[in-house]
Structure formats: structure tokens, C-alpha cells
Amino acid sequence: MFSFLPAEIISAAVSRNREKEEERVIISIGIFGFGKTGRVVAQEVMEDKSCRLSWVIRKSHRNEGEYASHFCGLETEQGKIYSIDSIDPRVFFREHPVDVIVDFSINSAVSYSKYAAETGTRIVSAISHYEKDQMEQLKALGRRVAVLYSPNITLGINFLIEVSKVLQRIAPNADIEIIEEHFREKKGVSGTALRIAEDLGLDVNKHVNSIRVGGIVGKHEVIFGLPNQTIRIIHESINRGAFGQGAIYAAKWLMNKPPGVYTMEDAVMLDVARNRRVFEMAE
Numbered sequence: 001m002f003s004f005l006p007a008e009i010i011s012a013a014v015s016r017n018r019e020k021e022e023e024r025v026i027i028s029i030g031i032f033g034f035g036k037t038g039r040v041v042a043q044e045v046m047e048d049k050s051c052r053l054s055w056v057i058r059k060s061h062r063n064e065g066e067y068a069s070h071f072c073g074l075e076t077e078q079g080k081i082y083s084i085d086s087i088d089p090r091v092f093f094r095e096h097p098v099d100v101i102v103d104f105s106i107n108s109a110v111s112y113s114k115y116a117a118e119t120g121t122r123i124v125s126a127i128s129h130y131e132k133d134q135m136e137q138l139k140a141l142g143r144r145v146a147v148l149y150s151p152n153i154t155l156g157i158n159f160l161i162e163v164s165k166v167l168q169r170i171a172p173n174a175d176i177e178i179i180e181e182h183f184r185e186k187k188g189v190s191g192t193a194l195r196i197a198e199d200l201g202l203d204v205n206k207h208v209n210s211i212r213v214g215g216i217v218g219k220h221e222v223i224f225g226l227p228n229q230t231i232r233i234i235h236e237s238i239n240r241g242a243f244g245q246g247a248i249y250a251a252k253w254l255m256n257k258p259p260g261v262y263t264m265e266d267a268v269m270l271d272v273a274r275n276r277r278v279f280e281m282a283e
């Protein structure tokens, strides 16, 4: 029957089937960190039907031996909690293998990832800041396994950065300003705003405007001022679930990738170029 259909229709159908197959695969995930963000990420992982949370590793002995699922109101037993001080990383990853580790802990945890990479485990690191030698360690892991490093793991922010770069290319004379708004207590300029400024080649001191009020989770705006019109690209984080969704997207994206160090921009823009779905919504 297919032989009467044009080749591109057949190829689109095959590719849709392949996407469905990829979605059906259950990915086992281990999480480093069970703090403010790690907890929310754990919940997002357990709510995703194509993922299974195998374990969580944290620093303290709090809730050791219990299941992350019980803290998220689930009756299943998913995500057994371990303290890093109670395990031997040289054997743990062999005895508790996972497809992907998602790191929302601390920059020094990159040293355990070495043992995980020896077992072929892919790594998603969301750590905001690495020292130079730690970054070298992360890059070294990329020679063995697929690693995705993203200090700004929200999908929308990566999309905002890429769209801003395109707009700057087609409107090179536009005035560009970045506005970042966060909760009152947040100190310093947001790392994301610094990244946007760097990517657009803007002087941070002149073009980044910070606003600190109340409880804003995070809002970034890039304004392009043109003679007769203004274009504003805005991203707003509503809650920390956005980090979990980004991490899950990164974990799935890494599944069929060869060793290397990738960024979230790589992932998002490749999928955008292929017209593949990036944002998932509960139906």
C-alpha cells in the first residue's frame, strides 16, 4: 500500500513512528541532590511516564533508605535515598546502574561522575558554576559518554537565547537591552542574564538591568529597539518544575548521542530545526 505514496510522506510516517518508539522507552534516572531543586526534579521525573527514578544521592543522612516518591505523595517506591557518605562511588554505579544521572547537587560532585561514566552512564549537569579544574573533569567525561552541561536548563530560556541571536543577525543596528527580574533576596546579576549578554556580545555593565522585587521566580526580557517598532522577547519561570522538565528533556535527548559534551542550545536548536516537539504539555 505504501508504494503508492510519495517518498516524503512515507519518510515522515516512519520518522513519526520512530519518535513514538523513542517516547515509549523507559529511561532510568539517578539524581544527585535532593535540595530545593532536586526534590522538584525528582517529582517531575516520577510523573513522566517514560522515566523511572532509580535513586537519589544527597550529602546528609536525612531520610536515608526512604523513597523520594513518598515525599512527593506517591504510593510507589521510586528513588531510594542514599547519602554520599554511606556509599562507595567506585562500586555504587556498577551495582545500581542507570541510563542517565541528573546532577542538581554541588560542583564537587563531578568527581563521582567519573565512576558513573566508567559504567557508560550519561550525565546531565545543571550545576550553575564549576571551578576551572572541575570543568576540565566534566569535559573529560565527555570523551567516554554523552554529557549535557547546562547552567540554564529551562527550555524556554534556551529558546529565548537562540531567537535573540537570530534577531540580532537580522537587525544588527537595533538597540538591545536585557532586563532581569527576580525575588527581593537574590544577590548579584542573574547568571542567565550574563549568559544572554555574552551570547549577544553586549557589555553587562551597560546593557543588563536588574530589578529585585517581592517573590518573582525569574523573568528575563530582551528588548530590540528599532526606529518604528520594538520587539520584546520574554521568558518567565513560573516554578522550579521548569528545571525538571528541562532536565528530563536533556536526559531523553542524550539517549542516542555518542560521547561528547553537549549544551542545551545544541539540543533545542537541533530539535527546532527538525520541527520536533520541544515543549510537552499534560493532555
Ligand SMILES: NC(=O)c1ccc[n+]([C@@H]2O[C@H](COP(=O)([O-])OP(=O)(O)OC[C@H]3O[C@@H](n4cnc5c(N)ncnc54)[C@H](OP(=O)(O)O)[C@@H]3O)[C@@H](O)[C@H]2O)c1
Pocket (backbone or CB within 6 Å): 032, 033, 034, 035, 036, 037, 038, 057, 058, 059, 060, 061, 062, 084, 103, 104, 105, 106, 107, 108, 109, 125, 126, 127, 128, 129, 150, 151, 152, 153, 154, 243
Ligand atoms: N541549571 C539550572 O537551570 C539550575 C536551576 C536551579 C538550580 N541549579 C543548580 O543546582 C544546584 C542545587 O541547587 P539547589 O537550589 O537545589 O540547592 P540546595 O537546596 O542547597 O540543594 C543542594 C543539594 O545537593 C546535595 N549535596 C550537597 N553536597 C553534596 C555532595 N557532596 N554529594 C551529593 N549531594 C550533595 C544536598 O544534600 P543535603 O540535602 O543532604 O544537604 C542538597 O540535597 C546548584 O548548583 C544550583 O546552582 C541549576
